[in-house]
Amino acid sequence: MKKKIFFSLTFLLLLTSIVFSQEHWEECTVGVATGKATNDGRPIMWKNRDTTVLDNEINYFTDGRFKYMALVSAGYPLLAWAGVNEMGFCIMNSASNDQKGHSKIGLGNGAIMKEALQNCVTVNDFEILLIKTNVAGRTTFSNFGVIDAFGGAAIFETGNHSFTKFDANDSDTAPMGYIIRSNFTRTGGGDGGMIRYKRGEHLWKEAATKNKLSYRNILRSICRDLSDEHGKPYTLPVKGKKVDHPRGTINTFSTINRFSTASTALFHGVKSNENPSFTTFWAILGEPIFSIAVPNWVISEGPAPELDGERFSPLCTSVLKIKHGNYYDFGRKKRYLITDNLKKIWSLTFPAEDLIFDQTDNVLTAWRQNYPKAEDVLDFHRSMASLAMSTIQKVERGFSVSNNIVRVGVFADFGTSEICIREAVDALNIDPGMEPVRITGPDIANGILDGLDAVVFPGGSGSRQASSLGVRGRSIVTEFINNGGGFLGLCAGAYLGSDHPGYDWCLHMADARVLDREHYARGEGLVEVKLTEKGKGFLPELDGKSAFFSYYHDGPLLAPGRNPHIQDYETLAVFQSDVHTENDAPSGIMPGSTFLLRSQKGKGKVVLCAGHPESTPGLRWLVPKSVRWTAGRKAIDYLPYFVKPEKFNREILFDQEWLKKESILLKKLVAKDRSAKLDAMKELAEMGSRKFPRWLKGLLRDSELAVRRSAAKFIGDLDYLMATDDLKQAIEDEKDEQTKQLFQHVLDKLRVDDP
Numbered sequence: 001m002k003k004k005i006f007f008s009l010t011f012l013l014l015l016t017s018i019v020f021s022q023e024h025w026e027e028c029t030v031g032v033a034t035g036k037a038t039n040d041g042r043p044i045m046w047k048n049r050d051t052t053v054l055d056n057e058i059n060y061f062t063d064g065r066f067k068y069m070a071l072v073s074a075g076y077p078l079l080a081w082a083g084v085n086e087m088g089f090c091i092m093n094s095a096s097n098d099q100k101g102h103s104k105i106g107l108g109n110g111a112i113m114k115e116a117l118q119n120c121v122t123v124n125d126f127e128i129l130l131i132k133t134n135v136a137g138r139t140t141f142s143n144f145g146v147i148d149a150f151g152g153a154a155i156f157e158t159g160n161h162s163f164t165k166f167d168a169n170d171s172d173t174a175p176m177g178y179i180i181r182s183n184f185t186r187t188g189g190g191d192g193g194m195i196r197y198k199r200g201e202h203l204w205k206e207a208a209t210k211n212k213l214s215y216r217n218i219l220r221s222i223c224r225d226l227s228d229e230h231g232k233p234y235t236l237p238v239k240g241k242k243v244d245h246p247r248g249t250i251n252t253f254s255t256i257n258r259f260s261t262a263s264t265a266l267f268h269g270v271k272s273n274e275n276p277s278f279t280t281f282w283a284i285l286g287e288p289i290f291s292i293a294v295p296n297w298v299i300s301e302g303p304a305p306e307l308d309g310e311r312f313s314p315l316c317t318s319v320l321k322i323k324h325g326n327y328y329d330f331g332r333k334k335r336y337l338i339t340d341n342l343k344k345i346w347s348l349t350f351p352a353e354d355l356i357f358d359q360t361d362n363v364l365t366a367w368r369q370n371y372p373k374a375e376d377v378l379d380f381h382r383s384m385a386s387l388a389m390s391t392i393q394k395v396e397r398g399f400s401v402s403n404n405i406v407r408v409g410v411f412a413d414f415g416t417s418e419i420c421i422r423e424a425v426d427a428l429n430i431d432p433g434m435e436p437v438r439i440t441g442p443d444i445a446n447g448i449l450d451g452l453d454a455v456v457f458p459g460g461s462g463s464r465q466a467s468s469l470g471v472r473g474r475s476i477v478t479e480f481i482n483n484g485g486g487f488l489g490l491c492a493g494a495y496l497g498s499d500h501p502g503y504d505w506c507l508h509m510a511d512a513r514v515l516d517r518e519h520y521a522r523g524e525g526l527v528e529v530k531l532t533e534k535g536k537g538f539l540p541e542l543d544g545k546s547a548f549f550s551y552y553h554d555g556p557l558l559a560p561g562r563n564p565h566i567q568d569y570e571t572l573a574v575f576q577s578d579v580h581t582e583n584d585a586p587s588g589i590m591p592g593s594t595f596l597l598r599s600q601k602g603k604g605k606v607v608l609c610a611g612h613p614e615s616t617p618g619l620r621w622l623v624p625k626s627v628r629w630t631a632g633r634k635a636i637d638y639l640p641y642f643v644k645p646e647k648f649n650r651e652i653l654f655d656q657e658w659l660k661k662e663s664i665l666l667k668k669l670v671a672k673d674r675s676a677k678l679d680a681m682k683e684l685a686e687m688g689s690r691k692f693p694r695w696l697k698g699l700l701r702d703s704e705l706a707v708r709r710s711a712a713k714f715i716g717d718l719d720y721l722m723a724t725d726d727l728k729q730a731i732e733d734e735k736d737e738q739t740k741q742l743f744q745h746v747l748d749k750l751r752v753d754d755p
Contacts, residue, residue, distance in 0.1 A: 027051070028094035029182050029196045029256050031204055031218075032145045034153045034168045035271065037177035039214045043147045043269035046218050047082050047092040048288070049262050054320060056081075056263040056285050057313035058296060058303040064118020069281055069298050071265050074312045079110025080117055082265035086298045087121045088149030088276025090267040093142045097183055098190025101160035106138040113144070123152030130156060130163045137161050143181040147269050149276035157185040176208050195254040199231050215268040215282060216357055220350070223264045224288045225256040226337075237339040246328055246637035249336035257288050259327060259335040263316075264288050275371065278364060283307065286319025289342065290326070290395070292353045292388040295360045300378040304385035315385070318392045321400040328432040328636065341399050352391040356384050405435050406624075406631050409448065409455045412438035415464025415492070416457070419694065420614070424458040424490065424623060426721035427614040430642050431624035433633070441468040444476050453631040454486030456623070457493030459553070459612060465496050466505035478507055482602030486630025488623070491555040494608040495520075499561045509606040510599040511566035515557040516589045523581035524553035525653040526688045527611065529595045535572035538598070538629070541621065541643050549648040550595070550619055551690050552579060555610035558594035569599035575610075581655040598629065605630040615690055617718040618644030641749050642719055652688045662689050669695050674704045681710055685717075693720040700730040700743070709739055716746035724750050 027050040035041040049056070055074035061067065070083030082092035091113050107115060112129070120126050123146045137160050144156040153168040164187045168174040180201045182193025203222045207213040227233045238248050245251055252258045264284035270276055281296040285307060294315075296303055306315045322345070328336040363380055366372075408428055412421045421438065428436040439448050439455070449455065455477065457465055466474060481487050487509050489497035497509035502517060514520070530547045531539065542548060557575070560568065573596040580587045599606045607630055613622040621638040628635055654662070666689075668680035677699070684692040692714075699711035700723070708730070715723045727747040734740040 027183050027193060027260065028092075029180075029193065029200050030092060030094045030143065030145050030155075031178060031180045031200060032147055032153045032155055032168050033178035033204070033208070033213060034174075035151065035177075035269075036169075037204075037208045037213050039211050042271055043151065043153050043267075044213070044215060044218065045090050045092060045145050045147045045153070045267040045269070046223065047094070047145070047265045048223050048256060048258075049081055049265065050258055050260040051081075051262050052260065054260075054262045054286075054316075054323075055312050056316055057309070058281075058283050058285070058307040060298075060302040060308075061117075064115075066118060066121075067298055067301070068117040069296055069303065070114065070117060071263060071283060074316070078114070079108075080114040081110055082267075083113065083117045084267055084279050084281045084298060085117045085120070086277065088270055088279040089117070089120045089122065089125070090147045090269065090279065090281075091116050091120075091126065091144060092265055092267075093144045094181055094193075095183055096141050096143050096157065096181075096185045096188060096190070097192045098185055098188030099141045099157070099159040100188075101141070103137040103139055103160035106136055106140075106160070107133060108139040109142045112138060112140060116146075122148045122150060123154050126156070127165060130158060134161050134163070143185060145179075145181075147267060149270050149272070149274075149279065151272050153179075155179045155181055157187050176205065178204055178208060178213070180204055195229050196256050199225060199227050199256055202231060215266055215280075219264065219266055219282060219284065219288075219293045220353070223257065223266070223284065226250060226252070226289070227255060229254055234339070236342050245336045245639070248340055249328060249338055252335065252337050259287070259323075259329075259337070261287050264293070266293075274368065277371075278367060280360070280364070285313050285316040287323050290322045290345065290349075291315070291319045292349050292391060293356065294381075294385050294388050295356070296381060297377050299372075299374050300381045301374055302378065304382040306385040306389040315389050315392060318389070318396045318400075321396055322392070325400045325404045345395055345399055348391055348395050352387055356387060360384065404433055406431075406433055406454065406627060406633055407452045408434055408436045408627055408631075409439035409443075409452045410436050411440075411455065411457045411465060411468075411493075413440040413465070413468040415462070415466070415468050416460040417492075420459035420490070420492075420612070422722055423612075423614045423620075424456055427620040427623035428456070428627065429721065430621050430638055431628070431636065433636065434624050434627065441470060441473050444469065444473045449476060449480045449485065452480075452485065453633075454488065454627050455480070456488045456627065457490065457496050458614070459491040459493070462492045462495030462498075463503070463505055465492060466507075474505070474507055481509060481604035481606065484603040484632070486604060486627060486632070487601070487606045488626050488630055489606075489608045490614060490623070491553065491610065491612055494558065494610050495556050497606060497608050498556060498558065499563050499566055501561075508563075508566060509601055510569045510597060510608055511561040511563045512556075512558040512569060512594065512597060512608060513561040515559050515593055516586065517556075519580075519583050519585035520556070521554050521583045522585035522590070523579045523583075523654065524551075524690075525577065525579055525581075526550070526616075526648055526651060526690075527552040527575060527577035527579060527595075527653075528651045529573045529611070530576050531573050532571050534570050535596065538572050539622070539625070541625070541638070542645050545645060547576060548619065548645045549616070549651065550611040550613050551616045552577075552611045553690075554582075555612075557590055558597065558608065558610060567600050569594075569597040569606075569608075572596040572598060577651050577653070579653060581653055598626075605632065612690075616648075617693070617720070618642070618647030620719065620721075644719075648688060658687070662687065662691065665689075666691060666695055669699060674707060677702070677704070677707050678710055681714060685714060693718045694722070696720065697723045697726040700726050701733070705736055705739060708734070709742055712739075712743050712746050716749055719750065721750055 068085035070080035
């Protein structure tokens with residue numbers, strides 16, 4: 001067990017200000033209930049902790065007047081986010097975002113809860129603490145919930161210099177003996193977290209009316225509730241496809257159990273004639289739907305190592321792995337819970353949790369009759385934590401992130417265009433299950449493929465990529481595919497993956513020869529591609545369309561090679577266009593040749609594409625889609641924002657006249673003339689210029705407001721993921737508020753991580 005050393009309040013505040021310039025925002029759902037409302041006559045207090053800090057643990061402290069246990073962010077014991085002390089005093093909070101004030105000094109939410117746990121015995125003691133700190137001020141905007149061992153239960157809506165008490169024992173304030181809050185205050189008049197509040201209020205009222213409001217009901221059902229914005233519980237697993245998110249998923253932004261729910265704390269108090277030592281602190285570390293509740297008592301003098309490791313709680317760490325294996329994470333406000341596995345997970349966790357509930361009820365009955373030794377309490381607590389941990393480890397082995405993440409190596413060595421590398425990586429990042437990493441020839445020689453599921457060879461030069469690999473590297477890649485790895489070749493990578501008799505350096509990934517290789521540099525453009533029947537099955541995202549348009553630049557014209565030693569490939573799409581604008585390339589060869597194919601090689605799978613979907617707006621999803629197939633992983637739905645096959649609807653061949661015009665217009669983007677820049681952007685977009693999006697990033701920093709705004713709109717329209725960092729910086733630098741909001745709107749549409 002770990003005991004936290006004593007800090008003086010002055011030092012505590014100083015160090016807190018250094019470590020946390022701003023306390024973590026606690027967008028939580030909370031409730032307090034008197035014994036009048038519960039089924040056993042004992043008070044209950046509950047908090048679903050919603051925060052960006054997902055690593056939580058339980059710590060034991062002896063640094064104050066009273067010993068106490070608290071829920072903390074792992075590694076930050078200076079702030080308490082819920083807790084109980086040896087006198088049965090319990091406290092928690094939820095942030096409120098509707099109160100006025102801007103004090104920059106004084107105790108913050110986590111610090112004042114720690115102070116209360118160190119010194120308070122009753123609800124009235126906490127009220128006195130608030131009165132004392134009213135004048136000097138606090139940095140608090142919070143709903144503090146408090147219960148004690150004497151029947152007290154209240155919510156304090158607390159600002160910088162004032163507070164309002166809502167007493168759960170007051171029949172006018174709480175007719176049924178309980179109070180629910182999310183992220184608003186009655187005194188502030190806001191509506192933060194209103195959907196969660198209404199759902200929580202409904203569930204508590206329903207339970208209290210039926211005399212079923214209990215610690216079990218809250219821990220098993222309420223804290224794990226998954227209901228839509230109308231309060232209707234989802235039927236699990238979710239079937240069908242929503243317009244705005246992947247099939248079989250739930251957006252948990254407004255559910256009680258959320259992606260941001262880092263833990264649950266529930267305090268099951270005592271009756272006024274019972275020993276406060278038996279106040280039970282139930283902790284669920286990690287998102288509740290993936291974790292198990294464990295009971296804690298201050299008299300045990302320390303949590304089990306599963307809840308309080310050297311750096312992180314091992315239990316919470318395992319739950320986080322399960323969590324990330326069951327979400328599609330598209331970034332800010334766009335995290336979708338995969339519901340397919342939930343019932344399977346619960347078939348393991350709920351029986352273990354029921355056993356913990358039953359044994360805890362039995363042991364508490366015995367302890368109330370015969371006061372236990374501290375070591376007996378600790379032994380029981382540790383046995384419950386051990387049961388929870390062993391169960392979670394079983395779940396982790398079957399449903400953790402390691403089973404869902406596709407680790408992809410993107411070749412980034414001599415022979416590969418840097419812009420093609422970056423665009424391939426960004427295209428892969430459209431898929432929340434992809435983990436792309438740049439790899440080189442030396443990396444491959446050193447065994448990096450052993451930790452990967454698939455490799456991508458982007459555009460550039462196939463022969464030069466082969467040179468970077470060397471004979472040994474080419475052999476290693478071939479062995480990787482034969483043993484079950486995935487291979488995606490884009491343009492140059494498709495040359496590399498072919499089986500052309502004239503290319504001694506090719507990898508023979510598919511039985512595909514290259515037509516008219518003498519004129520490989522035949523030109524570029526936005527080309528029309530027709531799907532085969534097999535292609536329609538492979539790409540249902542095209543919604544029955546028989547054709548689409550993709551960028552093309554000197555890619556291979558593939559055809560069956562008739563090599564008896566290599567399995568025949570499946571043609572998924574063929575060229576309709578006929579590019580022959582360069583190098584005296586003959587006409588009539590390109591139409592009907594293979595644009596997209598898939599094949600088997602040994603135990604592995606291969607996709608070759610002669611074009612550049614990674615740089616084509618509305619088609620970039622084709623890259624992770626193909627990688628998933630090569631890696632043998634289940635296909636997923638991508639956000640409609642990225643799936644826009646209708647973005648281009650006509651062929652545009654980039655002949656010499658077109659290229660000359662493009663060059664002139666691109667130069668206008670760095671001219672001084674504002675109108676010239678705006679007109680050039682419009683023309684380049686209409687021309688379907690592939691280079692145009694790459695020039696937009698710098699225009700976010702233009703001196704002209706209209707240019708900055710236009711650049712942002714085009715970045716959004718072209719879903720240009722490479723501009724996300726530039727957008728973030730532009731938001732920081734922008735002075736015009738409406739333009740800043742525009743930048744944020746575009747950034748929110750792209751896949752971005754929380755700041």
